[in-house]
Amino acid sequence: MSCRNVASRLNAYLDGELSAQDRERVEQHLSECGRCREALARLRAAADVLGQLPTPPAVSEGFAGRVVARARLRARPQPVVVELWRSFPLARRIAAAAALVLGIGLGTLMAGDVTRASPMTSSADDAAALYRLDFLADAPEGSLVDAYLTLTSGANGGGE
Amino acid sequence: MASDEELMQAAAGGDMGAFGDLVRRHQRSAWNAAWRLLGDAAEAEDAAQDAFLKVLDAAARYRPTASFRTYLYRVVTRLCLDRMEKKRPRYVDQLPATPSADLGPPETLARRESADAVRRALDALPARQRAALVLRHYEGLRYQEIAEAMGVSVKSVERLLARARESLADRLQEFRRG
Numbered sequence: 001m002s003c004r005n006v007a008s009r010l011n012a013y014l015d016g017e018l019s020a021q022d023r024e025r026v027e028q029h030l031s032e033c034g035r036c037r038e039a040l041a042r043l044r045a046a047a048d049v050l051g052q053l054p055t056p057p058a059v060s061e062g063f064a065g066r067v068v069a070r071a072r073l074r075a076r077p078q079p080v081v082v083e084l085w086r087s088f089p090l091a092r093r094i095a096a097a098a099a100l101v102l103g104i105g106l107g108t109l110m111a112g113d114v115t116r117a118s119p120m121t122s123s124a125d126d127a128a129a130l131y132r133l134d135f136l137a138d139a140p141e142g143s144l145v146d147a148y149l150t151l152t153s154g155a156n157g158g159g160e
Numbered sequence: 161m162a163s164d165e166e167l168m169q170a171a172a173g174g175d176m177g178a179f180g181d182l183v184r185r186h187q188r189s190a191w192n193a194a195w196r197l198l199g200d201a202a203e204a205e206d207a208a209q210d211a212f213l214k215v216l217d218a219a220a221r222y223r224p225t226a227s228f229r230t231y232l233y234r235v236v237t238r239l240c241l242d243r244m245e246k247k248r249p250r251y252v253d254q255l256p257a258t259p260s261a262d263l264g265p266p267e268t269l270a271r272r273e274s275a276d277a278v279r280r281a282l283d284a285l286p287a288r289q290r291a292a293l294v295l296r297h298y299e300g301l302r303y304q305e306i307a308e309a310m311g312v313s314v315k316s317v318e319r320l321l322a323r324a325r326e327s328l329a330d331r332l333q334e335f336r337r338g
Contacts, residue, residue: 011322015296017303046329050297052275053282056195060205063191064183067212068176074213075174 001029006036014043110144164228172219179219182228183212189229189299190236196294197240199283207243211236226308233299233309237291241310244287274335281331289324292317 006029012018013026030037140146162181170178190211194204214235222231282290288310295301295309306317
């Protein structure tokens with residue numbers, strides 16, 4: 001067996017993975033070749049130092065319980081709404097969530113704009129104005145608030 | 161005592177008690193492999209837990225063509241390789257910044273420095289070389305078992321181990337020089 005053939009088998013020889021026949025041929029070569037013996041010694045030294053790594057810590061207490069708990073939770077039937085939500089593609093769920101956040105944000109901004117436009121003077125006046133929805137009086141034409149006022153003005157006689 | 165295959169069959173039928181028994185029986189193997197591959201306790205716990213859940217998901221399709229232990233190593237290794245290939249292991253994060261001279265006799269210090277060098281050398285290996293080395297040296301798997309665990313040929317395992325050991329030998333030689 002040549003040095004090249006032996007070199008390609010040294011790892012398997014070290015790990016006891018060679019057939020009996022190949023092992024014998026490698027050992028025959030090693031008995032005659034100092035260079036290949038050195039190569040084996042180098043591999044063996046690299047393998048030996050791996051024993052210097054610390055032993056892993058013990059498995060954390062309750063590991064099996066946590067795994068089983070997660071398995072049980074996954075197996076539990078979910079509410080219909082949750083199942084329906086999860087049935088939508090991810091992109092659609094992201095878009096819906098973004099639209100909801102945007103809607104809430106815009107609504108908050110608009111409410112803030114309307115209340116800032118009509119500051120209150122006294123608590124009694126405040127209450128009356130609040131009841132009459134006076135603070136909405138300055139709502140811009142075409143806005144949601146303006147539309148609301150238009151819709152409700154007939155029902156409450158203009159707030160009186 | 162029920163065999164692994166019997167427990168898997170029971171787990172496939174929804175028996176969580178059987179699944180729990182399977183986890184307790186093999187948690188050490190899964191944890192050790194994950195810890196050595198990832199070098200971080202929290203990541204290893206996540207990976208080991210995920211591995212068992214994947215095993216449960218596949219329980220109905222499980223066929224004992226190899227030992228359950230080899231099958232579990234396959235699941236753990238592939239999960240860990242995914243994580244390793246996304247980021248480097250963190251053995252080095254757990255090492256002290258510099259060895260302290262107050263640690264005791266020179267021999268202890270030398271041993272600790274040597275262990276640190278081994279950790280760094282292992283940490284520096286490409287993910288698949290490191291995986292082959294861990295499965296061979298620490299989990300004691302045969303080449304065929306490593307090949308099944310990693311989804312590669314036996315020849316590939318030999319090559320991975322050869323390269324890993326050469327790299328280790330080179331780095332450790334540099335360390336010894338000094």
